[in-house]
Amino acid sequence: MKKVCVIGNLNVDIIVGRFTELPQWGREKITDCLEVTVAGQVGYTAKALANLGFDVNIIANVGDDYYGHFILQELGKINVNVEGINVLQNIPTGVTIAIINQQGERAFISYLGSMKYFGEKDIKKNWDLIRKSDYVVFNGYFLLPSFNFDVAKALFSKIQKMGKRVAFDTGWDPDDWPPEHINQVKELLSYVDVFLPNLDEARVLTHKTNLNNMLEALNKWGPSVVAVKMGEKGSVAMRNGKIFQQNSFKVKVNHTTGAGDTFNAGFIYGLMNKWSLNETLKFANAFASLYISGENAVYPEVKEIWQFIREYGK
Numbered sequence: 001m002k003k004v005c006v007i008g009n010l011n012v013d014i015i016v017g018r019f020t021e022l023p024q025w026g027r028e029k030i031t032d033c034l035e036v037t038v039a040g041q042v043g044y045t046a047k048a049l050a051n052l053g054f055d056v057n058i059i060a061n062v063g064d065d066y067y068g069h070f071i072l073q074e075l076g077k078i079n080v081n082v083e084g085i086n087v088l089q090n091i092p093t094g095v096t097i098a099i100i101n102q103q104g105e106r107a108f109i110s111y112l113g114s115m116k117y118f119g120e121k122d123i124k125k126n127w128d129l130i131r132k133s134d135y136v137v138f139n140g141y142f143l144l145p146s147f148n149f150d151v152a153k154a155l156f157s158k159i160q161k162m163g164k165r166v167a168f169d170t171g172w173d174p175d176d177w178p179p180e181h182i183n184q185v186k187e188l189l190s191y192v193d194v195f196l197p198n199l200d201e202a203r204v205l206t207h208k209t210n211l212n213n214m215l216e217a218l219n220k221w222g223p224s225v226v227a228v229k230m231g232e233k234g235s236v237a238m239r240n241g242k243i244f245q246q247n248s249f250k251v252k253v254n255h256t257t258g259a260g261d262t263f264n265a266g267f268i269y270g271l272m273n274k275w276s277l278n279e280t281l282k283f284a285n286a287f288a289s290l291y292i293s294g295e296n297a298v299y300p301e302v303k304e305i306w307q308f309i310r311e312y313g314k
Contacts, residue, residue, distance in 0.1 A: 002272050003055045005133035006046045007123070008147075009115050009140025009171075010060035010085065011093060012067045013039035015257055017100025037297070038074045039096060040115070041139030041171055044258035048265030048287070049137075050078045051299035057129040061086040061122055063114045067093035084126040088114050094143075104253040104292070110174075112143060119146035123155060130159060135268060137167045139261075141188075142174060142181070149184045156191035165271075167194040168223075169264055170201065177204045190222035194271065196264045198229040211236060215243060227267055227281070229260050235285055237267075237277045246281035249312055251293035258297065263288040266305075282309060 015035040023029040038047065042060050050056045058080060062068035064087050071093065072082050094113035098106050123130075130136055136159050141152065159166050168188065173181050182205055189195055195218055197205065206217040211228070215238040218226045227237040234248040266287035270280025286309050290300040300308070 001053065001055045002135070003057065003133040004049050004135045004137060004268070005057045005059060005084075005129050006042050006049070006137045006139065007059045008042045008118075008138055009040040009094070009143040010038075010042040010058065010062060010071065011040040011096055011110070011113070011115060012071065013037050013043075013096050013098050013257060015098040015100065015255070018102045018104075019099065020102055022099070033100065035297070036070075038071050039098075039258070040094065040143075041169060041261050043071070043075075044261035045137060045139060045265055046075065046080050047078060048258075048262045048291075048299055049268070050080050052265060052269045052287075052302060054269075055081070057081045057084055057126075057133060059084040059122060059126045059129060061088055061114045061118050063087070063091045063093035064089050065092050067095065068114070081129070084122075084129045086122050086125070088117060091117065098257050100255065100257070104256045106257055110143065112145070115140070115143055117146055118144045119148075120151045120155075123151075130164070131162070133164065135165045135167060135272065137169075137264070137268065139169050139171065141168075141170045141185075143171065149188070152188055153191065156188060160191050160193070165193045166191065167196060167264070167268060168192045169196040169260070172201065186221050189218070192223045194225045194227070194268070195223040196227050196229070196260075196267065198260055199231070199233075202228045212243060216241075225271070225277070227284075229263050235263065235281050237281055239277055244277040244281060246278065246285050249286055249289040249308070251289045253292050254295060255297060256292050259288050259292045262291045262299070286312075 016031045017033045046056050092113040094115040096110040202214045206214045208214045225239045236245040263284045266284030
């Protein structure tokens with residue numbers, strides 16, 4: 001069984017929707033949709049990877065509170081190794097409010113809580129989990145203020161020198177990408193093997209509008225593989241200067257929170273099985289499509305994903 005270590009932002013999502021518009025200040029709206037789930041990019045990625053059969057370790061932290069224990073319990077149910085999750089005393093677990101509109105689009109409000117304190121010490125005390133893993137996936141760079149650029153750079157460099165594959169998804173920058181942050185990501189990418197931005201992130205990082213130019217710029221910064229998530233337009237990837245693209249699967253969208261992380265898990269699954277990038281993109285697209293079209297955010301099994309791909313092609 002392949003081992004993957006997922007590092008970064010772990011919290012709960014409180015998901016509400018579906019709204020046609022948000023309430024005005026001082027007013028109230030009623031929702032018939034409420035879900036509390038293990039989340040953060042780490043949470044969604046770990047759940048998706050475990051569903052695909054990976055041996056998943058997490059390095060992150062939570063608070064010693066109801067939500068923290070909820071996270072540990074729920075991850076334990078799906079056999080994710082939680083020994084690398086540090087439980088902080090007298091500090092609340094991070095929480096994100098995800099607001100969904102009628103089209104399935106999302107807006108987020110996050111309280112960092114325990115994530116604010118995630119740093120170098122959390123990595124050092126769990127280094128064996130990294131050493132034992134085949135892939136290391138780092139998420140949520142901008143939501144971990146104590147995990148600064150110098151710490152991240154040293155970590156990526158050390159992991160890469162060990163011969164491990166490093167996958168990186170920054171997530172959106174809440175500060176809206178000042179030049180300093182773009183330069184940090186650019187330098188970090190020289191220590192990354194697989195970069196997994198969405199289209200908006202790729203555009204703002206490269207200052208390019210042409211998709212091929214975005215991929216070329218990101219590829220030159222260091223990653224051997226760049227895959228860009230484009231929502232209903234599918235996905236595109238570059239390796240060794242060659243571009244691969246797959247259209248999306250047309251499904252009814254019931255929710256999109258965690259869709260990008262599900263794609264990432266499917267993409268890593270394809271890479272670890274040494275598939276072509278076309279096949280890898282197709283599998284990752286199908287995995288995410290089945291996830292977002294499910295009624296209860298249930299992850300499909302591998303055989304269901306391939307069956308979906310076969311039936312869609314008929």
